[in-house]
Every structure is written in C-alpha cells, then in structure tokens.
Amino acid sequence: MLVYIVRRCLNMIPVMLLISAVGFVIIQLPPGDFLTLYRQNLLTQGDPAAEAEVARLAARYHLDAPLWQQYLGWMQGFLVGDFGESFVHRRPVRELLGESMALTVILSLAALLFSWLVALPVGIISAVLRNSAVDRALNVISVIGLSVPNFLLALILLLVSVFVWDVSAVGLFSPEYADAPWSAAKVLDLLTHLWIPMVVIGSSDAASLARVMRANLLDHLHSPHVTVARAKGLRHAVVIFKHAVPLAVNPLVSQLGMTLPSLISGSVLVSIVLGLPTAGTLFHEATLYQDMYLAGTFLLFTSLLLLVGNLLADIVLVLLDPRTRYT
Amino acid sequence: MLLVTAFCSKRGWKTWSLTLGLLLVTAASAQAATYQEAPELAAKVEAGELPPVAQRLPDEPKVIEPYFDIGRYGGTIRSWVSDLQSNNLHNEALREELITPKRGLEVEFGAWEPSLATAWDFSDDYRSVTLSLRRGVRWSDGDPFDAEDLLFVVNDMWYSDAVDYDPPPWALFEDDARIEAEALDAHTVVLRFPVPLPLFLEYQAEYFWETYVPSHFIRRSHPAYNREASQANFEAAVDRVAVGRPTVGPFMVTRRGSSDLVTVRNPYYWKVDTEGNQLPYADRYTMRLLTPETAALQTVAGQVDFKMSGYAFSDYPVVKENEVRGDYHASLVPSSRGLNDVLELNYDAPNKQLAAMFRERDFRRALSFAIDRSDLIETLYLGQIEPKFLPTLPDSLAWNEQFNTMHLAHDPAQAGTLLDGLGLSDRNGDGWRDYPNGERVAMKIETYAELESWGRAAELVAGYFQAIGLFAEPDVRPAQLLLQDLGAGRLDTLLLWSTWYPDPFAATRWFDPAVRPPAFNQTTGVYQWFETGGTEGREPNAVEARLHELAVEGPQATDPKRRQALAQELSRLWAESLYTIGLTGQGVTPLVVHNRLGNVPADTMAFYEDPGQYMAQHFWRIEQWYLKE
Numbered sequence: 001m002l003v004y005i006v007r008r009c010l011n012m013i014p015v016m017l018l019i020s021a022v023g024f025v026i027i028q029l030p031p032g033d034f035l036t037l038y039r040q041n042l043l044t045q046g047d048p049a050a051e052a053e054v055a056r057l058a059a060r061y062h063l064d065a066p067l068w069q070q071y072l073g074w075m076q077g078f079l080v081g082d083f084g085e086s087f088v089h090r091r092p093v094r095e096l097l098g099e100s101m102a103l104t105v106i107l108s109l110a111a112l113l114f115s116w117l118v119a120l121p122v123g124i125i126s127a128v129l130r131n132s133a134v135d136r137a138l139n140v141i142s143v144i145g146l147s148v149p150n151f152l153l154a155l156i157l158l159l160v161s162v163f164v165w166d167v168s169a170v171g172l173f174s175p176e177y178a179d180a181p182w183s184a185a186k187v188l189d190l191l192t193h194l195w196i197p198m199v200v201i202g203s204s205d206a207a208s209l210a211r212v213m214r215a216n217l218l219d220h221l222h223s224p225h226v227t228v229a230r231a232k233g234l235r236h237a238v239v240i241f242k243h244a245v246p247l248a249v250n251p252l253v254s255q256l257g258m259t260l261p262s263l264i265s266g267s268v269l270v271s272i273v274l275g276l277p278t279a280g281t282l283f284h285e286a287t288l289y290q291d292m293y294l295a296g297t298f299l300l301f302t303s304l305l306l307l308v309g310n311l312l313a314d315i316v317l318v319l320l321d322p323r324t325r326y327t
Numbered sequence: 328m329l330l331v332t333a334f335c336s337k338r339g340w341k342t343w344s345l346t347l348g349l350l351l352v353t354a355a356s357a358q359a360a361t362y363q364e365a366p367e368l369a370a371k372v373e374a375g376e377l378p379p380v381a382q383r384l385p386d387e388p389k390v391i392e393p394y395f396d397i398g399r400y401g402g403t404i405r406s407w408v409s410d411l412q413s414n415n416l417h418n419e420a421l422r423e424e425l426i427t428p429k430r431g432l433e434v435e436f437g438a439w440e441p442s443l444a445t446a447w448d449f450s451d452d453y454r455s456v457t458l459s460l461r462r463g464v465r466w467s468d469g470d471p472f473d474a475e476d477l478l479f480v481v482n483d484m485w486y487s488d489a490v491d492y493d494p495p496p497w498a499l500f501e502d503d504a505r506i507e508a509e510a511l512d513a514h515t516v517v518l519r520f521p522v523p524l525p526l527f528l529e530y531q532a533e534y535f536w537e538t539y540v541p542s543h544f545i546r547r548s549h550p551a552y553n554r555e556a557s558q559a560n561f562e563a564a565v566d567r568v569a570v571g572r573p574t575v576g577p578f579m580v581t582r583r584g585s586s587d588l589v590t591v592r593n594p595y596y597w598k599v600d601t602e603g604n605q606l607p608y609a610d611r612y613t614m615r616l617l618t619p620e621t622a623a624l625q626t627v628a629g630q631v632d633f634k635m636s637g638y639a640f641s642d643y644p645v646v647k648e649n650e651v652r653g654d655y656h657a658s659l660v661p662s663s664r665g666l667n668d669v670l671e672l673n674y675d676a677p678n679k680q681l682a683a684m685f686r687e688r689d690f691r692r693a694l695s696f697a698i699d700r701s702d703l704i705e706t707l708y709l710g711q712i713e714p715k716f717l718p719t720l721p722d723s724l725a726w727n728e729q730f731n732t733m734h735l736a737h738d739p740a741q742a743g744t745l746l747d748g749l750g751l752s753d754r755n756g757d758g759w760r761d762y763p764n765g766e767r768v769a770m771k772i773e774t775y776a777e778l779e780s781w782g783r784a785a786e787l788v789a790g791y792f793q794a795i796g797l798f799a800e801p802d803v804r805p806a807q808l809l810l811q812d813l814g815a816g817r818l819d820t821l822l823l824w825s826t827w828y829p830d831p832f833a834a835t836r837w838f839d840p841a842v843r844p845p846a847f848n849q850t851t852g853v854y855q856w857f858e859t860g861g862t863e864g865r866e867p868n869a870v871e872a873r874l875h876e877l878a879v880e881g882p883q884a885t886d887p888k889r890r891q892a893l894a895q896e897l898s899r900l901w902a903e904s905l906y907t908i909g910l911t912g913q914g915v916t917p918l919v920v921h922n923r924l925g926n927v928p929a930d931t932m933a934f935y936e937d938p939g940q941y942m943a944q945h946f947w948r949i950e951q952w953y954l955k956e
Contacts, residue, residue: 030808089585090562090563090566096585099584099585100585155620158621158624159624162624162627162628163627166628166652167628168624168625168628168629168630170617170621170624170625170628170630171586171587171615171617174630272618273618273620273621274621275586275615275616275617275618275621275625276586277584277585277586277587277616281585281586282585288805288806
C-alpha cells in the first residue's frame with residue numbers, strides 16, 4: 001500500500017511539469033501581453049503616465065525576454081517557494097493565493113458537502129421509490145439544477161434575498177463585521193452569506209450526482225447479494241443502507257477526486273457575481289490580463305489538487321470495497 | 328505724558344480698561360483653544376499611544392465649515408468600486424493638495440483656497456512661485472510635513488539618476504530644462520520654471536502625479552540613500568494606495584485585499600470643524616470590489632452609503648425605484664465628461680482610400696448629418712443628455728454656444744448629397760456606395776465590449792451610416808483584442824468618451840494630435856511626424872498644425888484673456904473642422920447617497936465629478952461626512 005502511494009506521488013511530478021509548461025504557453029497565446037493591455041487601459045482612462053509606466057514594468061518583469069527564459073525563471077523560483085509576482089496586483093503570487101485559498105477551499109468543501117448531503121438521499125429515494133410521483137418530481141428538480149447556469153442561479157438567489165427577504169448576501173461578511181474580531185455574531189453573519197454560493201455551486205453537482213446515484217442503486221437493488229439479504233429476512237432499511245448503497249456509491253467516490261478542482265473553477269463566475277474574495281476571481285482577472293505567474297500558479301495548484309484528490313479517492317475506494325486491488 | 332493723562336482722565340480710564348480687558352480675554356482664549364477628538368483616539372491618548380490632540384494638530388488647523396450640521400464621531404462609510412487597480416482609488420479618500428480649488432455649496436470656478444499650502448505668490452511672469460506651507464502639519468505616522476517633502480519630489484524623484492521615475496508632462500521641457508526647487512526655510516519653498524507656468528495651480532491639483540511625498544518614508548527605499556534598496560523597493564514605497572504608507576489625507580489604508588480596500592481615520596489629520604472637533608468624523612471608509620449589477624443589488628439592499636458613477640446606466644431605474652426600501656437617495660448628476668460618446672476617425676487608417684475620405688471635411692459633415700442624436704440619447708441615456716458637439720464643460724474657457732451646437736442636425740438627405748459630391752456612389756448596384764475605383768466604402772465602428780453603453784452606441788451609429796449607404800459595421804471587442812489593434816494604429820474609428828478641462832490648456836493631451844491622436848494612432852500618421860521631427864509619418868495639415876501650436880502656446884500664456892481667446896479659437900477650430908464627431912453630450916452619472924450619511928450636499932450643489940483635476944472629494948469634503956445613527 002505504502003509503495004503504491006509513494007509511486008503515485010512520484011508520478012505526479014512529471015505530470016505537473018507538463019501541465020505547467022502547457023499552461024504557461026496557453027496563457028500567453030492571446031495576442032499581445034499584459035503590458036499592451038495595461039498601457040491602453042491607462043490611456044483610455046486618460047492617465048498620461050502610461051508610456052513610462054509600461055516601460056518600467058517591462059524592465060522589471062523581463063517581459064521582453066523570450067518565452068522559454070521567462071518559463072525557466074518562473075520554474076526556478078518554485079524551488080525556493082517563490083511563485084513569481086502578479087503584474088496586476090504588484091504583489092507576490094504566494095501572498096495573493098495564500099490569502100484567498102483558505103476561503104476558496106472552505107467554499108468548495110462546503111459546496112461538496114452540500115452536494116453530497118443532497119444528492120445521496122435524493123438518489124436513494126428516487127431509486128427506492130422508482131417511477132412514483134416523488135421520483136418524477138425529484139427528477140424535474142435535478143434537471144433544472146443541472147441546466148440552469150451557476151451564475152444565473154446566483155443572481156436569481158441574490159435578487160430573491162434582496163427583494164423578498166430584505167437581506168443582501170453579497171460578499172463574505174456584512175460591512176459591519178468585515179474587520180470586526182471573530183464572535184458568534186460574525187460566524188452567523190458568515191453563514192448567512194455562505195449559503196448562497198454553497199447552494200449554487202453545489203446544486204449542479206448535486207443534480208448529476210443524484211442521477212448517477214439513482215441509476216447505480218437501481219442496478220444494485222436487483223443484484224444477487226441484495227436478493228440474498230432480503231431473503232434472509234433483513235429489514236428493508238438495512239438491506240438498502242448496508243448492502244446496496246455502499247456498492248452503489250463506489251463510482252461516485254472514484255470521481256470524488258476530480259470534484260474539488262472542478263468546484264473551484266466552477267466557482268469563478270459565482271464568486272465574481274457575489275463579490276467573494278476567492279482565488280477564482282483572482283484567476284479570472286489574471287487570465288484576462290495575461291498575468292502569467294498568477295494564472296500559471298493557480299492552474300498548477302488546481303492540477304495538484306486534482307492529482308492528490310484522485311490519489312485519495314483511490315485509497316478510499318480500496319477501503320470501501322475490498323474487491324479493489326491496487327495495481 | 329500722554330499715557331498718564333489718558334490714564335487719569337475718566338474717559339481714558341474707560342478706554343484703557345476696555346482695551347486691557349479685551350487684550351486679556353483674547354490672550355486667554357488663544358491659550359485655551361481646545362480641540363476635541365474621536366473617542367477611539369482619546370482612548371489611545373489615555374493609553375499613551377498617541378500625543379494629545381493639540382499636539383497632533385498644526386499651529387493653525389484648516390477650519391472646515393460643515394455643509395449642514397456638526398457631525399458626530401464614529402461609523403464606517405461604505406462604498407464600492409469595480410476595479411481595485413484603478414488610479415482613482417487614491418482620489419476617493421486619501422488625497423490632499425497644496426492648494427485646493429475653492430468649492431462649497433456655491434461653486435466658484437477659478438478660485439483657490441489654502442490647504443497644505445497657506446499662501447502662494449507667483450512672480451509677474453509666472454516663472455516662479457513661492458509656497459508657504461502650513462506649519463505643524465504631520466504625516467499619519469507623526470513625522471512633520473515640511474519643505475523637504477516637496478524638494479524630495481523634484482530633486483530625488485523627477486530628476487534623479489538613481490531611480491526611474493518620470494516627471495509629470497508639465498515638468499518636461501525642451502532641451503532637458505528643469506524645474507528648480509529651493510527651500511527658503513522649513514516651511515517656504517520656491518519653485519522656478521524654465522518657461523511661464525500660469526497653470527501651475529491646476530497642475531498641482533491633479534491626482535495623477537504628486538508634488539509632495541513622505542520623504543522620510545521613501546528615503547528608506549531610495550537607492551541613492553539606501554544602498555540595499557532597489558527600483559522595485561522604491562516603486563513599492565511610492566505606491567500611494569499601499570498599506571503602511573504615510574498620508575496627510577483624512578483616511579489611511581489599513582487593508583488592500585483582493586476584494587476590498589479598507590481605510591481608517593488618520594489621527595494626525597490637520598483639519599477641524601468650526602467647533603474645534605478634529606476631522607474626519609467617520610472611523611472608517613471602505614471600498615468593496617463589486618460588479619455593477621451586484622452593486623446595484625447591494626445598493627437596493629441599503630448596503631452602500633455613497634457612490635458616484637460606476638453604476639450601469641441601465642441599472643439606474645432599479646436603483647431609483649427602490650430608494651425607500653434601501654433608505655437612500657439616488658439622482659442623476661452631470662459627469663466630468665464633456666462628451667460621453669464621441670467618434671474619433673483614424674486619419675491614417677490602414678485602408679488608404681478610407682483615410683483619404685476621413686480627411687475630407689465634407690465626408691465628416693456627411694457622417695455627422697447621418698447621426699440621429701435624439702434617437703441615440705433616448706436609447707442609451709433615456710433622454711437625459713443635452714446634445715452637444717464639443718467636449719467642453721459648462722464652466723470652460725472654451726465654452727461657446729454657437730460652436731457647441733454646430734453639426735447637430737439629423738439630415739440623411741444632405742449627407743447623401745455630400746457623399747455624392749465626393750464621388751461616392753453605388754457603382755455596382757449592391758446598395759452600398761463605392762469609391763471611384765469600384766471598391767466598396769467600408770468602415771468599422773470600433774469600441775470596447777464590456778464598458779458602459781459604447782457597444783450599443785457603436786451598433787446604432789453603424790446603423791445610421793448604413794442608412795446613408797456606407798457599409799459600416801460595429802466591431803465591439805473585449806479589451807484584450809481591441810487593444811492590440813489600437814496600439815498598432817489599425818483601428819478605423821474609435822468610439823469612446825472625451826473631455827476638455829475647464830481650462831483646456833491644463834490638459835493638452837485631450838486635443839493635441841502630437842500627444843494623443845484620434846483613435847490613439849501613435850504608430851503612423853501625424854503623431855509619428857511630431858515624434859520623429861518630420862522624418863516619418865504624415866505631415867500635419869493646417870488644422871492639426873494649429874492644434875499643436877495652441878497646445879504649446881496656451882499653457883504658457885500668462886494673460887487669462889489671451890488663454891480665453893486661444894480656448895475659443897480651439898473650439899472654433901474643432902467645431903468647424905469636425906476633428907472628432909460628437910455623438911451625445913455631457914455625460915450624466917448616477918449618484919447614490921444613503922440617508923444615514925450626513926453633510927452630503929447631493930441636491931443643493933451644481934458640480935460634476937472631476938477627471939482628476941478639481942477632485943470630487945473637495946466638492947464633498949469627505950472629511951466632514953458623518954454617520955447619523
């Protein structure tokens with residue numbers, strides 16, 4: 001087992017290198033670079049200092065050096081934990097991402113939790129009460145959750161919260177609590193703001209998970225070992241939750257590894273709309289401005305999450321289902 | 328003898344005792360001039376963390392008369408921004424000038440009042456100015472504000488070889504001539520200019536560049552004073568919106584996150600109200616990063632105390648409708664944009680025939696006739712703008728009713744006639760006009776996709792041109808794509824905004840083709856000709872040459888009447904030649920003020936948000952705003 005884990009970890013390194021190189025190139029692909037954008041932005045704002053500012057930035061960030069040189073310079077920094085500097089924010093990438101990563105991960109985990117807490121019961125109920133009115137109703141709701149875009153759902157919920165409940169859920173905290181020390185009231189305030197992004201980001205995942213759960217469980221409900229369990233006279237609930245569900249959950253767990261990164265990137269638009277200081281908003285801005293080091297580091301970080309997530313999912317799978325062998 | 332007689336006579340006694348009494352009283356009151364401070368600061372004084380308020384304030388603090396009431400201390404003023412990287416952030420709550428434009432409920436343009444500088448004295452030829460600085464002002468970390476803070480900018484920043492820092496455009500002269508700065512004493516500075524600078528007051532009022540800095544702070548990161556400091560350290564120290572940088576403004580930055588900017592009261596702020604309360608009243612001023620739509624929702628929910636401009640015009644009706652729900656007041660106020668929408672033609676467009684056509688005055692007249700301004704204004708701004716051709720502001724030296732209202736007529740028939748006269752007719756029967764050689768006349772109306780309503784304006788304008796037979800297409804692109812072509816001078820046209828300052832010569836870049844040519848074509852054409860001294864590019868025609876001459880002569884004209892005459896000539900030249908085509912008029916912008924925010928004269932003032940010169944906060948006097956609850 002340990003050997004397996006170590007080997008998987010070592011395999012991650014070449015994959016990450018490849019991702020970093022490809023990502024670096026792709027971010028640079030749109031014509032022009034950060035400097036042209038920055039300069040013209042300044043000019044259209046009427047700022048007369050544009051030219052000089054741009055020349056300075058070019059010198060500072062070596063933006064006139066060839067691409068491979070910039071890439072190597074960036075990679076070298078990784079060895080000492082220096083991920084480069086953001087052109088837009090003029091601060092080290094490490095600081096920027098560090099500030100926002102905590103919230104991003106919390107949000108994504110909360111969304112993940114929500115999606116599972118909703119999907120499993122819904123999927124199980126749908127499967128057990130197959131083709132009933134309840135099943136059909138849940139089916140409709142799932143499809144709506146799947147098809148409505150996240151940011152639209154966020155806007156709608158925001159509108160509803162403002163116009164119906166007289167509460168604004170924009171941002172992480174209400175302005176009164178933003179800088180206040182932590183207290184019970186502040187935690188409550190945080191929760192009242194977190195529920196919309198949690199629901200919105202989790203909902204589309206929840207919908208698809210529920211459908212998959214339903215399908216899997218249906219398969220297993222008629223499998224031989226479940227029939228045996230029923231024949232033994234076990235209670236209905238025990239049959240379902242102890243014998244059928246653990247096996248049905250198997251494919252869901254295996255895709256769990258990929259869920260976290262997809263939740264993070266799926267949260268970008270929602271974060272922008274809701275004014276949340278997550279890494280997603282930083283990343284979006286970075287790609288627009290070709291802020292290479294920030295965008296590249298973020299990409300690498302989510303790739304790392306993906307790889308680690310997959311590894312963890314595989315381990316959990318082994319624990320869950322003894323039939324799995326690690327190759 | 329006289330004294331004794333005065334003393335002894337009855338009447339003398341009375342006069343004497345009266346005078347003596349008055350003297351004693353004045354002496355006593357001068358000694359006992361007390362100031363009050365915010366409770367949170369008083370607590371710090373108690374704890375020994377700050378000196379008492381009388382020591383923090385200068386010898387003669389600037390007295391601000393609140394617009395309505397004496398305020399109360401405390402609270403957080405909440406605002407929002409859509410771009411945390413913008414230079415305008417500095418303008419909001421941090422900036423102070425040496426000499427401030429005189430602003431109050433009655434707007435008095437052209438008048439100035441002391442601020443950080445208590446007196447200014449120009450020489451007759453405007454080639455030097457002597458500034459007296461307010462004594463006893465301190466930076467937010469307690470360090471004294473003095474002449475060194477001005478000299479440092481000139482000697483160690485603008486003209487220093489140790490750092491790469493450019494002087495403002497008005498401090499750049501031919502033959503590398505320089506402004507000289509000399510300190511006569513700790514609070515008196517003399518600036519000497521190589522050419523007359525009658526507009527020095529206007530220049531020092533702009534927020535784009537600084538005329539004073541916290542020299543004690545920057546010196547630590549200046550390579551000439553600290554061997555270990557680099558250019559990067561220097562730039563970080565110079566950044567005006569950085570946490571920890573000393574300021575003399577009412578608020579100082581304590582957090583600059585990725586989604587908000589938080590500023591808190593400056594304990595050393597040098598202004599008091601008429602009752603001796605140290606300003607500002609509010610504890611904090613915060614700006615949150617929001618998209619315009621979310622900001623509109625925030626506003627409706629009552630979470631925004633103050634915001635001027637920034638809202639999408641299409642969101643204004645929603646914001647206005649919900650005034651009661653959100654407990655705020657929303658209105659439309661004139662903005663600082665002389666022309667909210669203007670079409671600039673690239674006189675050196677890639678297509679040579681098109682460029683030649685653009686340079687024909689009759690073609691430009693035809694384009695202007697084709698535009699239905701009332702339809703445009705009704706569609707984009709719900710009819711809230713008064714059509715105007717020139718980018719002048721109402722109080723401008725260049726304001727001229729006649730020139731402003733030229734070319735506003737909507738006359739497609741006349742446009743057609745003009746185009747026919749230029750030899751542009753439909754030669755192949757496809758419904759579009761062609762050049763004499765048979766090629767179709769085609770042009771793109773180009774602008775930014777995500778900014779305001781210019782995208783829609785471009786579509787409408789293209790439609791108007793199509794109606795007179797020109798194959799015009801809107802080309803509305805996101806910034807990254809547009810800016811590539813913009814920088815290379817490849818745009819046909821550009822639809823954007825424009826403005827001339829009240830004294831247009833305070834910012835010649837808005838009309839000087841040698842600085843900022845139409846459609847930003849700084850790669851080919853007239854700009855190149857000026858840049859290279861005539862070796863490359865296109866030689867300017869009479870209009871362009873005269874514009875450049877005005878841009879050089881105007882700022883140095885010391886006689887205000889002469890400047891007015893030149894400004895009027897600028898207007899005439901611009902209007903008669905249709906150098907750019909005005910589409911709408913002076914912009915209007917939404918303003919939101921929460922009812923809990925006091926001393927904000929939202930309704931009673933005629934004003935406009937400034938483009939950098941007459942800083943908006945000095946209309947508002949943000950330091951005297953207070954939270955009512």
